[in-house]
Structures are given as C-alpha cells and as structure tokens.
Amino acid sequence: MVDTVLRVAGISKRFGGLQALSDVGLTIERGQVYGLIGPNGAGKTTFFNVITGLYTPDSGTFELAGKPYQPTAVHEVAKAGIARTFQNIRLFAEMTALENVMVGRHIRTGSGLMGAIFRTKGFLEEEAAITTRARELLEYVGIGKFADYKARTLSYGDQRRLEIARALATDPQLIALDEPAAGMNSTEKVVLRELIDRIRKDDRTILLIEHDVKLVMGLCDRVTVLDYGKQIAEGSPYDVQRNEKVIEAYLGQSHAKPGEPNPVVNGEEE
Structure with missing residues (x-):
C-alpha cells in the first residue's frame, strides 16, 4: 500500500480580481522529493502559503498522513506535521x-x-x-x-x-522548502543538493519550490508545473521536461526553436 503524506485537491485562491490559484491539487508520497515550478507569477508561493497556513484558501480539501486537516494558522500546521522554510531567510x-x-x-x-x-x-x-x-x-x-x-x-x-x-527539529512529516537555493553560488548549491538528498535517503518527505529548474529536475521524483495559477503538468521530471505546455510557458511559444536548448532541461527560470 502506498504511503501518502500529503494530498490536496481543488485548491483555489483569489485576491480581489486576481485568481491566484484555480483548482490545484497534488499527492506526495512518503520519501519523495516533490518539486513545484513555474514562471514568475505562476502561483507557486501562493500555493505554498495556503498549505502552510499563511493564506486561507477559497476552496479545497487537505489530508496529511491520511487524516483531514485545515491549514488555518502556521503554528497549527507545524503541530500537524508540516515544517517550512522561507524564500527570505527568517532566523x-x-x-x-x-x-x-x-x-x-x-x-x-x-x-x-x-x-x-x-x-x-x-x-x-x-x-x-x-x-x-x-x-x-x-x-x-x-x-x-x-x-x-x-x-x-x-x-x-x-x-x-x-x-x-x-525545520527538522519539529519532527515534521513534510518539509516544505521555499526556494532554498535562492541567492546561493554554485558551490553552496552543491552542498544544498547533497543535504536534500541525504534528508530524502533518511525517509523524509520534501516539497520543494525552486527557481533553479536544473536543480529541481536533478533532485525530484515528481514535479508539478503551475502557470497563471493553473496546474499545466504533473509527472516525472523526464515527462515534464518534454511537455509542450511547460515549454510554452517558459518560452512563450509552442515549442523551442531548432537548436535552442530546452529551458526546462538546461536553464534556470528567469
């Protein structure tokens, strides 16, 4: 039987006239590193903030380790078993x-x-x-x-x-990392990658938002891609890298030009 750590479905969030998330869902299994990527403004951080209790969703269902939970406040989410870091360091x-x-x-x-x-x-x-x-x-x-x-x-x-x-000190069931490689040089990224890989090998579960697409594709077992608040792809890194909708979201066209490197394989998100 598959051991599901986090299952969310139908997550929507609106800010005034902006529909930041529209019917987003994902399932993360124990021991996975699960990536969430997308161009700037895709809704990644909004989704992160919803599942960790910073924002209240307009709709959606949440299960943590098979039990319903409501992410109504950050400290309650931490007690439930989700620990997070922030894009801007908060120590x-x-x-x-x-x-x-x-x-x-x-x-x-x-x-x-x-x-x-x-x-x-x-x-x-x-x-x-x-x-x-x-x-x-x-x-x-x-x-x-x-x-x-x-x-x-x-x-x-x-x-x-x-x-x-x-974050690990809270004994979390899920560690949510919000752009941990942001601002790092190449050497620091290597150390970070080794640490995330070590955490995964110790049977911990990680949700990773990251602008460095190459890092995500090299680390993650599954990847979801958001664009304008909508989920446009989900699957293995191999499948996501070759998804036409994903390439279009990053390039602004239906496919890469002949000889042009695939930005979801070779580049970092701008």
Missing part, C-alpha cells in the same frame, strides 16, 4: 545557531509555562534533551561547529542550512 539573528534550532524543537515539548517558571525536574530534563537534539541536527546539516555563533554571523549558505535544521 533569530541575535540568537545562536543552537538556540534557533531549540526554538523549533520546543513545539514538541510538554513542560508548559509553570515548569519553565519553577524550573521543575521535568522541565530541566526536557531542556537537556532539546539541547542534545538541536546539536545533533546542526551536525546533521553540516554546521555543528557553529552551534554557539550568532545566526547573523553565519554565511548565507550556512544560514539556509540552519533554517533546514530548525
């Missing part, structure tokens, strides 16, 4: 890398306010466990040596990895 700049990951881990704790105030035995034991797990995750993403550095002092690529460590 606590004046906190250490370790403290940033510990913040993510606290969503799975149970000592409560009174335990924190009176520093009960249960609270202290839980804090020790959180610290240990946070250090493990920093090592996992490759920045363990920076545990005690303030987040703002880390390099751009290391800040991206810190965000991923914080």
